[in-house]
Amino acid sequence: MKAPHQESVLSRAARILEAFSQDETALTVSEIARRTGLHVATASRLVGELVAHGFLSRDDDRRVRIGVRLWELVVRASPTLSLRDAAMPFMEGVHDVVGHHVQLAVLDGEEVLFLERLSAPHAVINYTRIAGRLPLHASSSGLVLLAHAPAALKERVLAGDLTAYTPATPATPAALRALLAEVRRQGHAYCPGYVHDDALGIAAPVRGADGTVTAALSVIVPNERCAQEIVPVVRTAARGVSRALGTPGTGTF
Amino acid sequence: MKAPHQESVLSRAARILEAFSQDETALTVSEIARRTGLHVATASRLVGELVAHGFLSRDDDRRVRIGVRLWELVVRASPTLSLRDAAMPFMEGVHDVVGHHVQLAVLDGEEVLFLERLSAPHAVINYTRIAGRLPLHASSSGLVLLAHAPAALKERVLAGDLTAYTPATPATPAALRALLAEVRRQGHAYCPGYVHDDALGIAAPVRGADGTVTAALSVIVPNERCAQEIVPVVRTAARGVSRALGTPGTGTF
Structure with a gap:
């Protein structure tokens, strides 16, 4: 010392x-x-x-x-450059169709770290920034990453600070536990107003060459009912990135 | 010491x-x-x-x-993040129309440093990489940046190593000097086969809030005659980025 x-x-x-x-x-x-x-x-x-x-x-x-x-x-030898390169063509496609914000995130410690973001002018409010962080329990990316994280991390987050950013944020251990099970079962996270009343996040898992979830691809759009139509777009793009990374098999996520 | x-x-x-x-x-x-x-x-x-x-x-x-x-x-406080954020919507638009590679570069020392690149699968060969470098005299981005650089830097580059990557590379001081004058006069650089026989680069200047050239926006496409049609697309996007950065006036570059 x-x-x-x-x-x-x-x-x-x-x-x-x-x-x-x-x-x-x-x-x-x-x-x-x-x-x-x-x-x-x-x-x-x-x-x-x-x-x-x-x-x-x-x-x-x-x-x-x-x-x-x-x-x-730092950037030329970034540990996440190959992930980012694999994801960008798919993210651009989603951004063309959906507009607003399209993002790529990884788990770092007990937070979501955002690696990349494509944003349209006048898009809906979004707290995400490149190299910025958000809590795991409130963001769609975080929920996807946490749903596929080791049990020990899940338990730490469930026992930790679950800030309610809006009335919709899953801010109790019971609500979060149920939501994580649903995210695993559905294969994506659908989060109307969890971080801000006006914004809705949709995220799907990206798997690496070893088949484990290594990232989340997400969109942030206005909090409106018709956003359900965007779910297949996000899921398809996330699968495309996984395939580009060499994920084995073609089963369901 | x-x-x-x-x-x-x-x-x-x-x-x-x-x-x-x-x-x-x-x-x-x-x-x-x-x-x-x-x-x-x-x-x-x-x-x-x-x-x-x-x-x-x-x-x-x-x-x-x-x-x-x-x-x-490093990335969250990157000195070039605001430039990159201003450029990306325009770069995405160019990438939708042109395909292949769209890139953003700045001058660093006596080289081009690439900040960002959007690439399509199966695009034409391109030696550019994010956080990678190319010599000023051979790349379209480098020629734009050098054409607007201080005279002292121009003279150093003209007196330095002008490697010929292909027969088309401007590899003599006289050829380079004439080309730089043309780039300034035209307002863009058009570079068929300067770095690789199969590739053609087109770059236009991006100006910052003080009106000076701070970056180059470029595309790399196959080396074919019809690439002239792409010039206005690149120039328009570079002007759009300049306007987003707050460049004063609306005169010609």
Whole structure:
């Protein structure tokens, strides 16, 4: 164990990278110091080192951003690039037909992590962002991923915080348990108004080469009754991605 | 200046991230040691630290990959996410009409860096990859970016290595200089067989809120005469992205 003042360079570098977000992609050194709890002098020196190695870059106005070089290194060898590449042609097809939002998500820890999103201008409200997260119990993608997750994770989520975002969110263990069983049985999740009253999510499982569920393909559309017609579109696309990934067999999901 | 054995942790971490590539997204510690020139013990210790902080992750089979946590931190605050978000609806439209490959690129150093690509199955050959690079003088995107680059960069590229990938590549300073002038005058680059005999690239400039060229939108299609018909499609989409980014004025590019 190290004392806080002996914290490793990599640990402090990770804290600096964590200080940036979708809404704040450029920060001054003093903002970085405030967010990370590092002394300004320490933050300044470390930012200088991170800039020198391309992890960060500095604007003309002295604000600091994630470096294009780091973006390149991380994205070109991304562990999810092949999944994304396999999914995009199918996602584009769904987006042509359905409009609004089409997304690809994976399970990470006890949350949904969104890898990709196609959005139309003036589409219905959607909290999903690329590289953003949502809770497993409330989103259609999360319910598909959780329905096929190991029992231990399911039990942890069932015993954890089940925030009700709307009156429709499955916010009790009993409601969530029943819904997960239904998602497995049906082969998709249909979620009217679970995250926001105006939006409806539909998600279907994507299986990898070993046959296990590795991702969820979903759409977010206005919360209207006729959305049931979209279910086969989402399911077909998810099967297409699974086939492109080499999923064995052609049985039902 | 530090002696090599005193190289900083961040410098060695950067070398480790650089060891991964699109073709090798998973490496063993000994492969990492070989590629970086680090001692196996040093590589092993540093990989352990990088795994602990989410920069890397370790598979069940002990191979190491870029960490999903690092991907998330870098992509969510990506300096190019707003450009990419503005471009995608237009790129999808072009992809619907043209098929093959549609791409978005920026200038980085003396190369083209590709931020995004939409590809159809069985599309024509294309060396572009997301987060991949191509030389400025040979690709349609590179020619657009170079045509609008500062004079100093133009002169460096003109004086540098102008590899001829095919007989059609502009591989002499005179040919390249004439082509850059034409690209500026026409407002787009039309590149039959410059990188590969079978492929033809068409690129147009994307301007940012300050009116300067910040990106190139391009298509790669089979190298056939009728490709001229695609030029207005690419130009219109690039203007649409520029408008979405808030480019002032509506004059010609």
